[in-house]
Amino acid sequence: MHICTNEIIISLMKKGSENTMKDIALELGLSSSTVSRALQDHPHISQETKIKVNEAANRLGYSYNAVAASLRNSKSNTIGLIIPRISKYYQSTVITAIQNKLHEHKYNLMICQSNESPELEKELVNALYASRVEGLIVSSTLNTTDFTHFDVFSRSNRPLVFFDRVPKNYPAHRIQGDDYHGANMATDHLLAQGCRKIAFIGGPLFCNLYRERYEGYTDALKARNLVPDASMAFFHDLTKENALLSCEKLFSGKKDSWPDAVFCCNDTAALAVTSYAKKRKMDIPGQLKVTGYSNDPLTEIITPTITSVEQYPSEVGAQAAGMIMNLIQQKLKPGKNFISVTIAVDLVKRDSTDK
Amino acid sequence: MHICTNEIIISLMKKGSENTMKDIALELGLSSSTVSRALQDHPHISQETKIKVNEAANRLGYSYNAVAASLRNSKSNTIGLIIPRISKYYQSTVITAIQNKLHEHKYNLMICQSNESPELEKELVNALYASRVEGLIVSSTLNTTDFTHFDVFSRSNRPLVFFDRVPKNYPAHRIQGDDYHGANMATDHLLAQGCRKIAFIGGPLFCNLYRERYEGYTDALKARNLVPDASMAFFHDLTKENALLSCEKLFSGKKDSWPDAVFCCNDTAALAVTSYAKKRKMDIPGQLKVTGYSNDPLTEIITPTITSVEQYPSEVGAQAAGMIMNLIQQKLKPGKNFISVTIAVDLVKRDSTDK
DNA sequence: AATATATTAGAAATCGATTGCATATTTGTA
DNA sequence: TACAAATATGCAATCGATTTCTAATATATT
The missing domain is CATH 3.40.50.2300 (Response regulator)
Structure with missing residues (x-):
């Protein structure tokens, strides 16, 4: 068992930047391929090596770089959410349900508020697209009548799910209350x-x-x-x-x-x-x-x-997140068929x- | 003025993936360096080229890949927020203020709820760190007494600001109500x-x-x-x-x-x-x-x-976001001095x- | 003894944008 | 005319993790 004080850890780190898999590899005289596989618990790596790698990772204060992985894998593990305001009971309850569900799948949620402005909404769609979120959940602005700014998502087959405030004539999946x-x-x-x-x-x-x-x-x-x-x-x-x-x-x-x-x-x-x-x-x-x-x-x-x-906002949120996850995992085939789920009310x- | 229908745009896209700067370069017989600089409105690129590049970008349905830029620049333009719950009036008002302020600086916010669980809080800290958020704003769990899981941030000089629920003996900046x-x-x-x-x-x-x-x-x-x-x-x-x-x-x-x-x-x-x-x-x-x-x-x-x-939760949020931005832009030098801002109450x- | 099969590890390309340096062309000046 | 400066562009490395393909051992089988 190693005991590391912060000072030791700092001294082991390169100036101004993080230690990477390469650094672990160098430290152990291995290749970074092996380090990568060891950290993923890949079956082709020996137990002995895995233990050494994990130990060195701790010792060097290694931290996984999700951005690099995201680029390489074209997989951000992040879902975007655009919503007019988060401050209302209904909205914040839906958000919480979405977040909890996504967390089960190890997905992050990027929440953006459109403040009821269609222009801002458009900007946020593009920003989230640029961030390569894997799917988008939206409750649109009260004044959004033109939905073409969501085309980037549908066009590239990235799942798009509307809830609550859903478009009338725009092809997309939707979750609505009755x-x-x-x-x-x-x-x-x-x-x-x-x-x-x-x-x-x-x-x-x-x-x-x-x-x-x-x-x-x-x-x-x-x-x-x-x-x-x-x-x-x-x-x-x-x-x-x-x-x-x-x-x-x-x-x-x-x-x-x-x-x-x-x-x-x-x-x-x-x-x-x-x-x-x-x-x-x-x-x-x-x-x-x-x-x-x-x-x-x-x-x-x-x-x-x-x-x-x-x-039942929790149900709405869980359904929205569940649908996005199914679409991403291709349990639902993308295509021209759009699902519309209606949540019962009381x-x-x-x-x-x-x- | 070009009019593109979705079909045309789709047909111009490579199967299954996005067009990149390289594709624009190929289309125009330029190098991707030039395309990159043109899109950034770099002064060394001629007006003529810039126009051509922008036109081709639209035509090809090009979309900027923030993940790639993030990796190359070590700059994610994203701030993390960890908060016990978003559903209360105070919390959601703070969040909205933070988001609005960050948006002015073209920063995104990644909001995570700890659900008052210190274990989840710890997990979220690491996930956000792995996502290379440039700073972290936190209101901690009621039960967080050990704050060492925040060390990754302080250790790597990434700004860490606490608000509302702040630690007693942990070195960090803080925004508190009186x-x-x-x-x-x-x-x-x-x-x-x-x-x-x-x-x-x-x-x-x-x-x-x-x-x-x-x-x-x-x-x-x-x-x-x-x-x-x-x-x-x-x-x-x-x-x-x-x-x-x-x-x-x-x-x-x-x-x-x-x-x-x-x-x-x-x-x-x-x-x-x-x-x-x-x-x-x-x-x-x-x-x-x-x-x-x-x-x-x-x-x-x-x-x-x-x-x-x-x-005055809006003030708290604005201050927290403002402080993070100052720290990132090094207007406040990182070091052993920690700022504590107290917001007046009425x-x-x-x-x-x-x- | 010779070949087949695991087992383990490495080399190198890839994801897409950025940028320091080098280069080529044009304009300006002595 | 020659040389300096300004303008416009390209080459290639880089960020860090992943993965395909290849290769080197070691063990098993006939």
Whole structure:
């Protein structure tokens, strides 16, 4: 057993750079081929040599250079991820699931935030491509309508998987929550609770999420022979501020024109509606019922707790990572067939809809 | 202006691999040196050649190989980040700030989660080192007491910066919030509001954060000639569940032994205390005052809103990234001098302490 | 004894971009 | 005219790990 202090290790290192396999080889009078194979536990190398090599590697403070291996093998063991923001509950949960799954396969994840900017998104795609990530997982910007900047990946057969915010007419694999069903369930629940004037607060309809949720919402109304009221549907960035503005419009006229429920496409908006209603002394759920989307822990903290749609983000992340790994390992043959996985959602009923 | 369809581009590409500078050189009857220099806009290359090279690069669908450049230049343009979890407000805000700052310098960020496991942390350090990240930013695991696995970085003079959870006796640069002062202010505020039996809920004292907050808390008490009551101080992982258990203990005996305030070292715990109190029909802030730490947006959502300590995570992230960049660019000379930056904090008074 | 088969190790090319040095051509100056 | 300087380009080595092919032993088989 050798005991090395830092000083000894430093003195054994060449000035200004790392020791390489070559240095180990030199030290032992071997070739670097042998060292490489020994470190990989290759069967053609004797036990004796392997032990000597590993010992020398420790002694010299050798560290494997993944960059060199990456170049030689055309294999970076890295996956790229582009996402608008990492700070939301849903997003960060998906990321964590992806990372854990990839780690099982000894893959790294390079996470980039597009900050909702299509230009930055494009730049990041190219940067990740240049870094030779082996696959790319994306939730696109709200404003990405042109997806051609992802062509580099599809063109070179490098796996490309979209989740959550997926393109409409772009050939790629995708993992989505069942947005139609989620919205449909939530709306139907409100109807079952007796609501008849249900407002809708969502994002722009060119984004798949809101398009499908809006459909789920309108279909639920139609199923009960109700006509969706366009003056009660709002489409904008789902920030607190925007949601409050929509509230102003919803609750401006005479009291009997007010909605008796609001279906919100995220929890931020649902929260804003709830606090608006509280401020105006409206009773929730008595006078107004509210539902959110994503089942952010926030929904259990506010009074009243808010009914929301659970999207199982961990499952989404695990599926996305799993799909990328399968594509890389060619368990799924690349080609013109694209897989679309839909993750089931559940309605979590809480106080804001009287359960 | 050339118009290329995907088919044309694909047909121009070698089977199964990318076009390289060599291919561009071949196409134009130049050497790859010239191509390299042309693409870098090197002054020794004529305008004419540069235009031809760029045009051919587009035509061939050339994509820069950052891995090859990385090897040749010993420069990966990548920084590593190891963090226990990305899902909390504070953490994700710091990350975003780091990423934005690094992006200005054309650096990428490789984010890894240690999931609070020291073993995984160690593994990640080595993986990032092998990937030749040029610097490492770390917030360590709650249970990391031995920091020698970071030696690889210090030993090879690769910048290492700790933030938030920083080591006690390990030589490295660090960015910290002013934990002592934050806790001191919060406690003093509670005292000023008339509280005299202030409980403390924090993490284990071997972690700098909680050690310093505890000191700030006790010093505030002592400054008013109060003796900290050990039976009212709890040290554990700051989860909701643990915090509720501590509440059980705090409010188990006779009513006059109950605390009149609880200082919590994070907002999760403060939230738990608040909901516990609400469930037991205690009046906040009348009967019990509560403060949290980190100023998570949650604190403004719950009723009552919770007084908390703002840590300016964006500033922390920007400083950490800025310091790494300075160290890389040798604006700070590496050596035995370690910089410790303290970021000021502020107390945000809300309803839970009667303001 | 002679050939076959493991076993172990090395030489050299490769991945793709970069760059110091050498070279060739053109322009400028004494 | 001759020589200096500026301009434009190529050659070849380099970064570090991997792998194919080759070669040298040693052991086994007939």
